Amino acid sequence: MAANSRLTIATHVLTWLALAHRRGQEVLTSDQVAASVNTNSVIIRRSLGDLRRAGLVEVRHGAGAGWSLARAPREITLLQVYDAVGGEPPFGLHRSEPNLECPVGRGIRPALNQTYGRVEQAIRRELADTSIADVLREALRN
């Protein structure tokens, strides 16, 4: 399944909420969002749950329930979304512990953590540079 698509799904959800709001739709149900993403509404509710816990969306219960953005699209960066959905780092260390008798086996993990940490920071910098407003604008150009 290649890389995971949670960041993509969550961003899609937020972007759709942003456009709907601009069109006068106060709230959207998970079914309405699912129709745009083309998947099951439980998947969407799971994603929206992550986003709610991160304070990026709000939910209204009971009759006439639904979801809306908790802040302006330009105030939501993809980095916040990335953190909200619990993105995993791109590279994993050894699945099973390397041989600690070997000098390389002993020192490789801290060495790689250093480089992988720099990579992670670079990713975060780029994600922080794009907002939902940016994505919406770019999406509508197509």
Next chain:
Amino acid sequence: MAANSRLTIATHVLTWLALAHRRGQEVLTSDQVAASVNTNSVIIRRSLGDLRRAGLVEVRHGAGAGWSLARAPREITLLQVYDAVGGEPPFGLHRSEPNLECPVGRGIRPALNQTYGRVEQAIRRELADTSIADVLREALRN
């Protein structure tokens, strides 16, 4: 299994080859390498196969066979290793095509590809900045 560990394994292999060479070991068999990584030798041969196709290591067949680096450790960057093992991008797009009736569903993928492309470039810049010699030095500090 979280993220995949191919880059980690391949880097470990190269680092171990670099240290062995410095210690006077001309070549290492896949079994010897596997002992340091603590995994099956077939896994190592698969990784070494990738590295050989990328021109980073050389193999000697027949009796007394084994592997050695094809160039100096400082001339091998983690970016080359990343490309050799065919790293996948960190974020995937939608698994199933979004609803093209929706403006967001229609435009979201090119919009995200733009951002994801910038992320990929940032990753590559960082990886290009670390060599096997760097990893070896750092590993031996521990």
Next chain:
DNA sequence: CCTTGCCGTAACATTTTGTGTTACAGCTAC
């Protein structure tokens, strides 16, 4: 030239993770 030790790779088992689906209790506006 043939034996020996290792490579190269196919085939399959296992594990892990992501995703999709069904079901149902809980909440709130009306």
Next chain:
DNA sequence: GTAGCTGTAACACAAAATGTTACGGCAAGG
């Protein structure tokens, strides 16, 4: 109270990474 949607558990399914076994192929050295 009732209708409509959320929140989440439980399970099914698919895909990918990793581990394992097996065996043909190659080349150095006798």
